[in-house]
Amino acid sequence: MSRRSCSIYTVGIICALLLVLGIGLMVAQVFRTMMHNRLKKEIVLVEGSRVFESWKAPPPPVYMEFFFFNMTNEQEFLNGAKPKLKQIGPYTYREYRYKDNVSMVRDGAMVSAYNTKSFVFMREKSVGDPAVDSITTVNIPAWAVMNKAKGSFWKAPMVSIWMDSTGSGFFTTRTVDELLWGYEDPLLARVAPTNPDVEKVFGLMYKKNGSNDGEFVFHTGQQNSLDYGRVVTWKGESKLTFWKSNQSNAINGSDGSAFHPLLDKNERIYVFTPDLCRSIYMEFEKDVEVKGIPAYRFTPPRSVLASKEENPANEGFCISPEECLGTGLLKVSPCRKGAPVVASFPHFYLADSKYVDAFEGINPQRTHHQTYLDLNPVMVVTLCAKHQSLTFINRKTRVLNETIFPVMFINESVVIDDASAARVHKLLTIVTLGSNFPLIIVGLGGIMLLIVIILLARDRKQKVRQTASHTVLTAFSSLAAKNMSDSVNPHTLTAPCMFVSVTVCLRAEGS
Numbered sequence: 416m417s418r419r420s421c422s423i424y425t426v427g428i429i430c431a432l433l434l435v436l437g438i439g440l441m442v443a444q445v446f447r448t449m450m451h452n453r454l455k456k457e458i459v460l461v462e463g464s465r466v467f468e469s470w471k472a473p474p475p476p477v478y479m480e481f482f483f484f485n486m487t488n489e490q491e492f493l494n495g496a497k498p499k500l501k502q503i504g505p506y507t508y509r510e511y512r513y514k515d516n517v518s519m520v521r522d523g524a525m526v527s528a529y530n531t532k533s534f535v536f537m538r539e540k541s542v543g544d545p546a547v548d549s550i551t552t553v554n555i556p557a558w559a560v561m562n563k564a565k566g567s568f569w570k571a572p573m574v575s576i577w578m579d580s581t582g583s584g585f586f587t588t589r590t591v592d593e594l595l596w597g598y599e600d601p602l603l604a605r606v607a608p609t610n611p612d613v614e615k616v617f618g619l620m621y622k623k624n625g626s627n628d629g630e631f632v633f634h635t636g637q638q639n640s641l642d643y644g645r646v647v648t649w650k651g652e653s654k655l656t657f658w659k660s661n662q663s664n665a666i667n668g669s670d671g672s673a674f675h676p677l678l679d680k681n682e683r684i685y686v687f688t689p690d691l692c693r694s695i696y697m698e699f700e701k702d703v704e705v706k707g708i709p710a711y712r713f714t715p716p717r718s719v720l721a722s723k724e725e726n727p728a729n730e731g732f733c734i735s736p737e738e739c740l741g742t743g744l745l746k747v748s749p750c751r752k753g754a755p756v757v758a759s760f761p762h763f764y765l766a767d768s769k770y771v772d773a774f775e776g777i778n779p780q781r782t783h784h785q786t787y788l789d790l791n792p793v794m795v796v797t798l799c800a801k802h803q804s805l806t807f808i809n810r811k812t813r814v815l816n817e818t819i820f821p822v823m824f825i826n827e828s829v830v831i832d833d834a835s836a837a838r839v840h841k842l843l844t845i846v847t848l849g850s851n852f853p854l855i856i857v858g859l860g861g862i863m864l865l866i867v868i869i870l871l872a873r874d875r876k877q878k879v880r881q882t883a884s885h886t887v888l889t890a891f892s893s894l895a896a897k898n899m900s901d902s903v904n905p906h907t908l909t910a911p912c913m914f915v916s917v918t919v920c921l922r923a924e925g926s
């Protein structure tokens with residue numbers, strides 16, 4: 416065999432290999448799309464789907480930790496000193512969540528549900544007994560009543576008389592249980608008989624045990640997988656009415672419990688939070704791993720709660736110009752019956768430093784106070800830690816100069832349970848194997864082809880040798896001996912050369 420025909424032979428084989436690889440890759444693409452379509456079909460909120468049961472009653476344990484800011488220098492503060500706060504907590508509750516009265520609407524394109532939550536105290540995960548530990552903090556009911564009465568010529572003096580007669584001051588000392596689950600406030604008891612919408616009892620979590628946030632209607636994702644879990648209406652409305660602009664009033668995204676499959680790093684994910692009375696968004700921060708499952712960490716950027724100067728899109732959240740707050744705060748009064756409540760991240764994380772500097776004992780740290788969601792990009796929520804801060808605003812008065820006074824913050828966290836993690840692991844492996852199956856076949860085919868070629872080459876070498884010796888034996892030709900070495904050498908050369916080129920191709924295609 417001549418050198419020329421051998422190299423033609425080699426080039427031919429390489430071309431054939433490349434062709435096979437190319438077709439394989441095309442098939443692989445088709446396979447991946449098929450796998451993803453299958454996934455999109457499985458991840459829908461309908462009876463019998465893979466995700467429906469765990470959506471209705473999520474198996475991983477959710478922990479709700481409450482932290483309070485205890486005012487330790489009340490007297491000095493009233494005399495003009497900088498307020499000193501001490502963080503007390505956590506008081507941890509196991510949060511049980513389930514979807515109630517789940518029913519399909521609009522031919523299964525949407526599902527209606529109530530999200531019920533209840534809380535059971537966990538002593539071993541808490542710093543103390545909530546029935547005993549007492550916290551000194553701002554007297555929110557008193558401020559709420561004053562806030563309502565402000566500007567009213569005859570009501571305001573009446574409120575101060577009532578405050579004197581009931582012994583309500585700017586601050587109050589209450590147990591953790593009372594602050595969370597409610598206590599009868601003497602001032603509210605005074606106001607309630609003449610104001611039917613005022614409750615005698617005040618508590619930050621009053622009536623929240625075993626209750627729900629109202630009816631949600633979600634897309635099931637059956638028509639479009641990108642809509643999976645997206646909120647259509649809340650309490651029968653597709654828009655909020657608390658804020659000033661359409662953008663601020665929009666209900667965007669899911670309720671935080673479901674995200675569409677095949678998430679992209681460049682996506683902004685939206686979550687509608689009834690507690691904040693608005694939708695917020697999160698952006699990709701980094702890759703993480705939770706229980707061996709790869710995940711993207713999404714976190715709300717500073718722009719979400721930025722002041723309207725810093726982010727003009729937030730203008731709608733600023734109800735009246737004189738009440739506009741700086742970056743990092745959201746006044747949630749419009750959806751709390753006008754109570755002077757402000758929300759921010761814990762310890763004023765991501766907020767203007769002037770709020771932090773107004774206190775001693777406030778220390779925002781990203782590692783502790785950041786809100787984030789760790790999501791497996793292919794499938795589901797893996798780990799989610801949510802933080803919120805409930806703080807308290809007061810109007811400018813004789814004593815206090817428009818201070819945002821932190822009262823409490825929440826650390827609501829959930830980590831995927833081991834059983835679910837194992838299931839996700841298995842599914843991910845299937846998806847990965849399934850999408851790469853044709854590549855594996857092509858790879859194996861390539862290797863087998865190679866082995867065949869090497870074997871063929873060896874075989875030929877031997878044949879040539881045999882023919883040659885036969886010629887030598889019969890004709891004793893020295894030319895024949897030269898021919899033999901000629902035809903052997905190209906083969907020994909081309910085999911490793913071909914091997915190199917094939918491995919290079921495979922690697923390039925595989926990456």
Ligand SMILES: *[C@@H]1O[C@H](CO)[C@@H](O)[C@H](O)[C@H]1NC(C)=O
Pocket residue numbers: 485486487488503548549550551
């Ligand atoms: C809160 O501070 C007050 C004094 O300002 C103190 O008596 C009380 O024990 C503190 N509460 C806790 C839970 O440490």
Ligand SMILES: *[C@@H]1O[C@H](CO)[C@@H](O)[C@H](O)[C@H]1NC(C)=O
Pocket residue numbers: 515516529627
């Ligand atoms: C669920 O439906 C039942 C019966 O229709 C009703 O009594 C109950 O109030 C509903 N639950 C919620 C949370 O609306």
Ligand SMILES: *[C@@H]1O[C@H](CO)[C@@H](O)[C@H](O)[C@H]1NC(C)=O
Pocket residue numbers: 533534535536596624625
């Ligand atoms: C909430 O309700 C459940 C049962 O309905 C009860 O076991 C639990 O103790 C309650 N939690 C609080 C904080 O009252």
Ligand SMILES: *[C@@H]1O[C@H](CO)[C@@H](O)[C@H](O)[C@H]1NC(C)=O
Pocket residue numbers: 782783784800826827828
């Ligand atoms: C909130 O909970 C998460 C998960 O348990 C924990 O990593 C984080 O440190 C907690 N944050 C605070 C402020 O305690």
Ligand SMILES: *[C@@H]1O[C@H](CO)[C@@H](O)[C@H](O)[C@H]1NC(C)=O
Pocket residue numbers: 816
């Ligand atoms: C109080 O408010 C006034 C006017 O808004 C401001 O100029 C002043 O700096 C404030 N004082 C403090 C201590 O924040």
